[in-house]
Amino acid sequence: MAESYCMHARPINDFIDETFEGIRAPFTAGFELTAKCNLNCIHCYAKPGRSHADMGTEEFKRIVDVLVERGLIDAYFTGGEIFTRTDFEELFLYIKRKGVLISLLSNITLLSEEHIRLFKEYPVEIISTTMYGYTEEAYERVTGVKGSYAKFMRALDLLKESQIPFELKYVAMKQNYDEIYKMREFGKQLGVPMVIILDVHPMSDGSTEPMSFRLTPQEAFEFDVKDEGRCNFWKDVAKDLLCGEMETIPQKTAERFRNGYLYPCSIANQHVFITSDYKMQGCVRASYRQFDLRKGTFDEGWEYLQREFVDKKSSGRYPCNTCQNIRFCEHCVANFKLAYDDEEQPDSFFCEVAAMRKKFVDQEIARLLQGK
Numbered sequence: 001m002a003e004s005y006c007m008h009a010r011p012i013n014d015f016i017d018e019t020f021e022g023i024r025a026p027f028t029a030g031f032e033l034t035a036k037c038n039l040n041c042i043h044c045y046a047k048p049g050r051s052h053a054d055m056g057t058e059e060f061k062r063i064v065d066v067l068v069e070r071g072l073i074d075a076y077f078t079g080g081e082i083f084t085r086t087d088f089e090e091l092f093l094y095i096k097r098k099g100v101l102i103s104l105l106s107n108i109t110l111l112s113e114e115h116i117r118l119f120k121e122y123p124v125e126i127i128s129t130t131m132y133g134y135t136e137e138a139y140e141r142v143t144g145v146k147g148s149y150a151k152f153m154r155a156l157d158l159l160k161e162s163q164i165p166f167e168l169k170y171v172a173m174k175q176n177y178d179e180i181y182k183m184r185e186f187g188k189q190l191g192v193p194m195v196i197i198l199d200v201h202p203m204s205d206g207s208t209e210p211m212s213f214r215l216t217p218q219e220a221f222e223f224d225v226k227d228e229g230r231c232n233f234w235k236d237v238a239k240d241l242l243c244g245e246m247e248t249i250p251q252k253t254a255e256r257f258r259n260g261y262l263y264p265c266s267i268a269n270q271h272v273f274i275t276s277d278y279k280m281q282g283c284v285r286a287s288y289r290q291f292d293l294r295k296g297t298f299d300e301g302w303e304y305l306q307r308e309f310v311d312k313k314s315s316g317r318y319p320c321n322t323c324q325n326i327r328f329c330e331h332c333v334a335n336f337k338l339a340y341d342d343e344e345q346p347d348s349f350f351c352e353v354a355a356m357r358k359k360f361v362d363q364e365i366a367r368l369l370q371g372k
C-alpha cells in the first residue's frame with residue numbers, strides 16, 4: 001500500500017500520478033528541518049541524528065530554489081521538532097512564497113499564538129500532529145517528558161479555536177495499546193482525520209529497538225476488524241475485488257515487479273527527502289543511502305538516487321514480487337533494509353498481518369457471493 005506522510009498527501013499524489021505520469025521529477029519533498037526535539041519518544045527513528053549540525057538557513061533556501069526549478073509542488077516539514085528551529089518562520093515563509101503547498105508534522109507542544117497568527121496569514125495545507133496517548137500517563141510514558149501532555153492539550157485547543165486544518169496521528173504500541181479505541185473515539189468526537197500507525201519501524205541508524213514496541217500481528221489485525229472505519233475499508237476492498245474494480249496486485253506495483261525492479265513505490269522518482277544534515281534520500285526511511293548536498297549538486301544526487309532506487313533490480317530470491325498478499329501489506333523495502341540489512345528480506349510482521357487481512361477479505365467475498 002502506498003505510503004503517505006499525511007492525509008493531504010493522498011489527493012496530491014493522485015493528482016501528480018495523473019498529471020505527470022512517466023515524468024521523473026521531485027514534485028514532492030520532505031524536509032527534516034532538525035532531528036532535535038523537546039520530547040524524547042521511546043520509538044523515535046530520528047534519535048540518531050540529534051547530535052549533528054542542522055542545515056543552515058541559506059542551505060535550506062538553496063535547495064528549495066533548485067527543487068522549485070525542478071518541479072516541486074508540495075512539501076512537508078518534519079523533525080525532530082520543527083518549532084525548535086529559531087528560524088522556522090523564515091524557512092516557512094521562504095518556501096510558501098515560492099508557491100509550494102506546505103504541510104507541517106509537529107508534536108505541537110511548542111505551538112504558540114504567534115504561529116497561529118502566521119498560519120492564518122500564510123495557510124498551511126495541514127498540521128499533522130501525533131497524540132501519543134489518551135491519558136497523561138500513557139502519553140508521557142511514550143514521550144518521556146513530564147508536563148508534555150498538558151502542553152499538547154493546550155496546543156490542541158489553540159488549533160481547534162483557530163480552525164487551522166489539522167489531523168491526529170496515533171502510533172499504536174504496547175505502551176499505549178489499551179487506549180487505542182478511546183483514542184479513536186477522541187478523534188471522531190473532535191471531527192478531524194485520524195491516522196493510526198500500526199507499523200513501528202527501525203531507527204534511521206538501523207537500530208531495531210522500536211520494533212520491540214510493536215503490537216503483535218494479531219493485535220494489529222484485531223484492530224482492523226474491530227475499528228468501524230478500518231473494517232469498512234477492508235469490506236470495500238472485498239467488493240472492489242469482486243466487481244473487478246481493483247486488481248489483486250496494484251497495477252503500478254505489478255508493472256514494476258514485472259520489469260524486475262526492487263522498489264515498487266515512488267521513492268526517488270517523484271519524491272525526495274532532505275535530511276537535517278543536508279543529505280538527499282529517496283524517502284524519509286531510506287537513510288542507508290544518502291547523497292551529501294555539501295559535496296555535490298542536486299542533479300548529481302538525483303542521478304545517484306535513480307541508480308540506487310528507481311533502477312535497482314531485485315534478485316531471483318525476492319519473495320514480494322510474486323506475493324499474492326501484497327494488496328494487504330504495508331510492504332516497505334527500506335524497512336527491510338534497516339531491520340535486516342537486506343532489502344529482499346521481508347519483515348514477518350507485515351507478512352502475518354497481510355495474511356490475516358487476506359483471509360478476512362476472502363471470507364467477505366465468499367459472504368457476498370452467497371448474497372448474505
Ligand SMILES: C[S@@+](CC[C@H](N)C(=O)[O-])C[C@H]1O[C@@H](n2cnc3c(N)ncnc32)[C@H](O)[C@@H]1O
Pocket residue numbers: 037043044045046078079080081082105106107128129130169171197199200201202203210
Ligand atoms: C519523527 S516525527 C516528527 C514530527 C513530530 N515530532 C511528531 O512527533 O509528530 C514524525 C512521525 O513519525 C513517527 N515515528 C517516529 N518514530 C517512529 C518509528 N520508529 N516508527 C513509526 N513511526 C515513528 C512519530 O511518532 C510521528 O508521528
Ligand code: SF4
Pocket residue numbers: 037038039040041044045046079080081107143
Ligand atoms: S516528538 Fe516526534 S521527533 Fe520528537 S521524539 Fe517524539 S517522535 Fe521523535
Ligand code: SF4
Pocket residue numbers: 319320323324325326329330331346347350351352354355
Ligand atoms: S512483505 Fe510479506 S506479505 Fe508483504 S509483499 Fe513481501 S512477502 Fe508479501
